[in-house]
Amino acid sequence: MATIPLHRVNVLTGIKGATILEDPGQFTKQIAKAKRPLLVLGPRLLEWSLDGKIVLEYALDIAKAANIPICATSHLKGKLTELGVTPDSVYDVVEIVNALKDPDWKGVKGEGNHDLVIFFGIRSDLQNQCLSVLKHFAFGHLKTMTLDKYYFPHADFSLNNIRKDKDWKAFLEDLTKSLQTKS
């Protein structure tokens, strides 16, 4: 039976659902395969915390470990600045998705469009809709991935629904380590 997203409003009405990856090594492999990955970070990262550390900090560890450029959406830039991080670009999520679907876009570094985009921390219904845009209109040049603790059917690669925060924390930390090892 197909996996059902945690939030039922995101249930897939279609045939092609995301591939569920559970092992951080599988994520690392996909990230390593990409020539120009991009990490799109959203405002939910400010609301979630794991063991007293906001999830944004886990996301930044991942970005740093794999040297992935960051796009900050909504009002996330303020907190990033506070943490001493300058995002590579600032767009709202619908705007970055609008750019990403254009194969000729120059990308946040001006080096060409990205071939992998990793979404993390966008409100789940909006994130799933944005993934749908890319699934339908950017499938020829872009893969999509999510790191939230929910299953996103419109992504290419997604985590399964994770019930326990300690498991999610372990995943994020292991992913960081795995990316560090790889690089």
Added chain:
Amino acid sequence: MSEKKEMRDLVEKLTKKQEEIRELIKAEIEWEPVGPTPMPEVADLRNWDMRLLKTYKPWYAPFCDLCCLCTYGKCDLTQDRRGACGIDIGTQQARIVLLACLMGCSAHAAHAGHILEYLIDRYGPDKKIDLGTFIEVEAPNIRTVTGLKPETLGDLKNAIEYVYKEITHLLDSTHFGQEGSALDYESKALHASMLDHVGMEVADIAQIVGFNYPTSVADTPLVEMGWGSIDKSKPVILVVGHNPATSTVVIDYLRENGLEDKIEVCGICCTALETTRYSDKAKIVGPLSRQLFFVRTGIADVIMTDEQCINTNMPEEASKVGSALIATLDKAMYGLEDATEMDTDEIIKRMTENKEHFAILEPAKAAEVAAKVAMKIAPQRKKELLSEEEAKKLAEKCTDCGICERACPNLFSIGDGITEMAKGNFEPMKELFNLCIGCGKCERECPQGVPIFRLMQVAASKETWKVRAGRGAVMDTEIRKVGAPITLGTIPGIVAFVGCSNWPDIRDIAEMVDEFARRKYIVVLTGCSAMVAGIWKDKEGRTVYEKYPPDFDAGGVVNIGSCVSNAHISGAAIKIANIFASLPLRANYEVIADYVLNRVGACGVAWGAMSQKAASIGTGFNRLGVPVILGPHSSKYRRLYLSRKEEDDWTVMDARKRELVDTGEPSPEHLAYVAETKEKAMIMIPKLCIRKNDTPQGRSIKLNHYISLYKKYMGGGLPEDLHLYIRRAADIPLVYRKEVMPYLEKIGWKPKEPVGLPTLIGTYPSKVSIDSVIH
């Protein structure tokens, strides 16, 4: 048939058609010359749409990968596949968007038609339209779109029949094997939504005239809102929906029978707003999101439904709590027995003794039955709210399984509130109530059968608030006063909070209204947004309606009215073009929309939008050149209109110099845009009020707000795209000059000349000449 004869027949046919239209719009009355597009048909404004869509390209977020509309399907449309009919995924999204806009348009048009029929029956077709001393341009949408200047209720009928006709053609295009272009579907959606504003205008003009609603006045009464404001010691009649034909007759009945102080009338959704325009004794329970919550309290002795946005399970919900239900309109009869012809005493007997619900489509009879049934059953009302102790006990059944969160469209866990309630802490539940959109899915899914809505009754605030009753159209005198400062930019913008308000957080709108009214924007509101703006008080205990003046002027907070009153907001933008800029309205849509797009700094915010009506209201604003910001969940509407500011062509015609000018200035940047958060919306609103026509002083004021809100919500720095909006140094707000100048130097900014008279006319094929935009 020879080619010549074919041509002759065609010309004859066209002439005949034009004659028919001229007759319908009474072309012989020369109040203005008839413009190029009287009663435009589906393709008549297509070139304008295509020009808009060139800059603001549709952004499709399919909600469903399949098409399931015919028996050739289901068709998988992923990865460039086409359906059996040949349709692709983008076109399918546009088709669904058109269907949504048509649903919205037809809901308002049918409402208008029903009200009109009812009032013509009551007063005759010759009843004059008089909106008071200060409103001469009575119907800006109808004038601009159709070319008709309605003088009587009968004239309004011509306008609404035109809308009906166009709806049929548009709906036809969604059938299997018709339109094959996403852009053409978008043009049709824009057409449907423009018609929606005509339909809404018909409805509200008829209501104002027929029900003597306030008009030509700003300072309408403040009415009470909140479920705590309902006097439960009296019999209670609850009206739900949008159409006031019956609720106003209920008020009449109570007045005529000396019962106005003996029976409580309250409302949910737009009927509440309509009823308070008719009687300031009526009360507003709240927006749509409070419908199920309030119905389940059982406080209402009689529930009267009319149309649109009513819970479709109302008979069962009413029965559960012992409320009597009367369905008053044929749009929603719930399978109930039609008692319109039944003897009144018989209906009352069966409703009170057998607990039966009925449809009664005759307003006077429905009103009498409602009042009598309410008085009979109220003394037996045994609907006590839970005590805190009982609630705590019920909350203990919760196992914190998380299923409620899975079901919640607003994606939050009510279970967190319930588990805290079980510990005796009611505060989290009180907080979560502000996020509740009132769908009831959580309760239906709960495996433990926890009565979540009843628990909410214990925690929900019983505070009451004040909302200013809807005032209808903006006055011509007000337009005269603000026309220049708006188009020059010294009033930084008009912000219209419209439509549903249910999510993400019911308090968001009040916060946004306060922010922009304080900054001297003109804030206008309609529908459920107008209600929830009142759900907040400052330190002195004032709502935004008490804190700010009710005038359509800088710093005013104006409740325009219900959903159908949205036509007065688009109407206000149109009136600026007419009253301030002296542009003729008559059948002159393209020129007026071009004026609004390039010169009227207005921005819509449909923050909690959920319905199809919200889709057509917003899309109608888009065709008129007004950008709309939607809340994050609204990506589920499937389509936005976004530009890409760095890549897109921002060339306009300078109508005075007759030259094309590449401005490089993305104003307005988007036409339909989803903001992820309230914070982001706060930053986008001032930006979307920027127009190419701004004077240096006006631009400087607008940029001052853009920068200051950016700093407030982004935690400092300057907007990444600020340089795109600075034409010359004089545009830079004085207070930020020291910070902005070095930034501009660093990025190599070069000054450019502002455009004298910016227009899109002349940049695309159009029947309209550049001369027509010069006033």
